[in-house]
Amino acid sequence: MPHDDTRHPLPPGFRWPDGVRAAALFSFDVDAEAVMLGDHPETGRHLDVIGHQRYGPKVAVPRILRMLDRLRLRTTFFVPGWVAETWPDVVRSVRDAGHEIGHHGYLHESVRGVDEETEIGYLRRGLAALDEVLGLRPTGYRAPSWDMNFRTPALLAREGFRYDSALMDSDHPYRLATSAEPGSPTLIELPVHWSLDDWNRYNYLPGFTSSSPIGRPSEVCAAWAEELDAIVEVGGLYALTMHPCVSGRPARAAAAERLIERAAAIDGLWLATGDELAAWVETLDLPPVLHEPPVIRP
Numbered sequence: 001m002p003h004d005d006t007r008h009p010l011p012p013g014f015r016w017p018d019g020v021r022a023a024a025l026f027s028f029d030v031d032a033e034a035v036m037l038g039d040h041p042e043t044g045r046h047l048d049v050i051g052h053q054r055y056g057p058k059v060a061v062p063r064i065l066r067m068l069d070r071l072r073l074r075t076t077f078f079v080p081g082w083v084a085e086t087w088p089d090v091v092r093s094v095r096d097a098g099h100e101i102g103h104h105g106y107l108h109e110s111v112r113g114v115d116e117e118t119e120i121g122y123l124r125r126g127l128a129a130l131d132e133v134l135g136l137r138p139t140g141y142r143a144p145s146w147d148m149n150f151r152t153p154a155l156l157a158r159e160g161f162r163y164d165s166a167l168m169d170s171d172h173p174y175r176l177a178t179s180a181e182p183g184s185p186t187l188i189e190l191p192v193h194w195s196l197d198d199w200n201r202y203n204y205l206p207g208f209t210s211s212s213p214i215g216r217p218s219e220v221c222a223a224w225a226e227e228l229d230a231i232v233e234v235g236g237l238y239a240l241t242m243h244p245c246v247s248g249r250p251a252r253a254a255a256a257e258r259l260i261e262r263a264a265a266i267d268g269l270w271l272a273t274g275d276e277l278a279a280w281v282e283t284l285d286l287p288p289v290l291h292e293p294p295v296i297r298p
């Protein structure tokens with residue numbers, strides 16, 4: 001079925017390649033221990049928490065790579081620099097399977113309330129780690145915990161990133177401005193949403209993160225399929241974020257595989273990596289969207 005532009009108009013200037021009516025990015029954030037160490041440093045002494053997180057690189061990443069191989073899907077893995085340093089063989093296996101590697105902080109740090117120098121330090125340390133372990137420079141950035149501040153886009157452009165995938169203000173990719181100055185650099189934004197994240201559906205770490213009751217995999221994936229159909233209908237981007245330590249457990253991985261098979265069978269749905277999507281959107285003549293802090297009048 002072609003896209004119905006009268007019911008669901010696309011943003012001005014936006015279109016997909018010929019024959020495509022919507023896109024899907026099935027991404028994985030390989031947070032491992034870093035997400036807990038970054039937010040709750042004391043968990044470095046908690047074997048139970050660390051063990052839970054290590055399930056990702058130890059068991060889940062190999063399972064997910066086998067699954068993606070069966071599905072013949074190349075996708076994007078966002079990797080904190082510390083995870084690359086700590087699990088070099090695991091992240092090299094992801095790279096060697098042909099998947100894209102994106103930046104995801106160094107120790108999965110939040111940039112809320114930090115100064116610019118600190119934020120640049122996180123970016124550069126993450127870049128250095130990915131270079132050291134994988135010999136690559138990522139084009140994509142996903143903010144740890146999707147935390148961003150109003151200067152983050154400009155810092156990303158300065159470090160040479162092509163795209164970001166962390167904001168929630170659109171159904172469609174768009175060109176993200178980095179300053180009000182005409183001609184200033186831009187990025188491509190690949191928007192996400194909490195409804196398309198496995199963390200709040202499944203993750204249960206008593207005392208730290210709670211999704212209770214833990215979602216039933218078939219029901220979680222049914223909800224994600226419902227989101228998929230609606231996004232295809234509006235011609236948007238379906239960006240699903242999964243974490244190996246969360247979605248890589250047997251029943252969850254099996255349900256995710258069925259979801260991806262379902263997506264692959266949708267006519268005109270483009271299953272792509274973040275970089276492939278950003279490269280396409282870069283070719284469009286889209287007006288840059290500048291985000292500025294809200295003004296509160298006295």
Ligand SMILES: [Zn+2]
Nearest residue numbers: 029031144145
């Ligand atoms: Zn993360």
